[in-house]
Amino acid sequence: MKRYSVYLSIVFCFYLQQAKALEWPDTHPEKIAVHTYVIEHGPHDEDPKVSHGFHNNPGFIVTDSGVVVIDTGSSYEIGKMILRKIASVTSKPVTHIFTTHFHGDHWFANQALVEAYPDVLTIAHPKLIALLNSGEDKFWLDVFAKRLGDDFAGTKSVIPKLAAENKEYKIGGIRFRVMLFDQAHTATDLMVNIVDDRVLFTGDIVNNEHFSFMGHGNFKGAYEATLKALELKPVKVVAGHGRSGDITLIQEFSEIYKKLRTEVAKYREQGLLDYEMKSAVLMSLNKYQQWSGFDTQIGRYIIQVNAELEKESFE
Numbered sequence: 081m082k083r084y085s086v087y088l089s090i091v092f093c094f095y096l097q098q099a100k101a102l103e104w105p106d107t108h109p110e111k112i113a114v115h116t117y118v119i120e121h122g123p124h125d126e127d128p129k130v131s132h133g134f135h136n137n138p139g140f141i142v143t144d145s146g147v148v149v150i151d152t153g154s155s156y157e158i159g160k161m162i163l164r165k166i167a168s169v170t171s172k173p174v175t176h177i178f179t180t181h182f183h184g185d186h187w188f189a190n191q192a193l194v195e196a197y198p199d200v201l202t203i204a205h206p207k208l209i210a211l212l213n214s215g216e217d218k219f220w221l222d223v224f225a226k227r228l229g230d231d232f233a234g235t236k237s238v239i240p241k242l243a244a245e246n247k248e249y250k251i252g253g254i255r256f257r258v259m260l261f262d263q264a265h266t267a268t269d270l271m272v273n274i275v276d277d278r279v280l281f282t283g284d285i286v287n288n289e290h291f292s293f294m295g296h297g298n299f300k301g302a303y304e305a306t307l308k309a310l311e312l313k314p315v316k317v318v319a320g321h322g323r324s325g326d327i328t329l330i331q332e333f334s335e336i337y338k339k340l341r342t343e344v345a346k347y348r349e350q351g352l353l354d355y356e357m358k359s360a361v362l363m364s365l366n367k368y369q370q371w372s373g374f375d376t377q378i379g380r381y382i383i384q385v386n387a388e389l390e391k392e393s394f395e
């Protein structure tokens with residue numbers, strides 16, 4: 081019996097070591113501007129067995145006084161990985177975390193950073209803070225625990241505390257312009273423009289060759305957000321998902337949001353219902369059919385845009 085329990089504890093330790101050793105082979109902090117790094121992952125595979133829940137693009141900016149992180153990731157383990165990657169670049173402490181929106185893959189990793197740096201300021205859209213504190217975080221905990229299984233082990237909900245403002249923040253000598261959006265990819269979005277580096281973090285309003293779940297969003301608002309983003313003329317763009325790029329990433333999504341609305345509006349005028357217009361609208365977006373999420377998301381987008389236009393017609 082004793083020997084059996086020794087055997088069990090060896091197996092358990094081995095398992096723990098395996099869990100701790102979890103690494104994401106393609107990830108490295110890539111320096112994309114003077115102060116800005118991205119731990120990027122994309123084009124990504126959302127299958128949790130492949131990604132272990134890591135398929136977004138945490139970014140960090142090394143300022144004179146510390147490190148500002150923009151978006152973390154889906155789990156405690158990913159948060160620890162982010163800390164390791166930051167430590168490979170600088171020994172400065174993490175002083176701020178901005179969260180682009182309330183979807184769990186962008187903030188569940190906050191936990192590891194807050195544990196390591198208890199004084200870190202966690203900043204997000206005021207509606208994100210209100211929503212998650214009203215119990216919405218339990219929904220996301222449940223979704224990610226089911227989706228990630230063991231990879232989500234030990235993850236707790238560490239909700240951002242400070243309400244972001246539509247303004248320019250100056251942190252450690254670097255200017256951060258924050259733009260809030262009440263109706264875009266979700267009702268809780270913000271973008272962060274690193275003014276001195278001309279780098280824009282768009283959150284999931286813009287992705288690279290990937291269509292996100294838009295069920296909490298609004299296509300008119302998302303289109304308008306892309307116009308605001310284009311006005312900033314960023315040199316580098318860090319998308320919510322998929323590799324970082326340049327301003328063409330924003331132009332692409334601006335076109336997609338606009339096209340969805342104009343195409344659906346056209347078929348509405350002809351008296352077609354959403355399921356009757358689906359194949360024609362899909363054809364008009366044919367050039368994006370290789371993008372991840374095309375098969376699963378675009379059909380839903382059409383239904384949602386149709387409902388939005390219906391609602392707008394009564395306003």
Ligand SMILES: [Zn+2]
Pocket residue numbers: 181183265284292
């Ligand atoms: Zn999202």
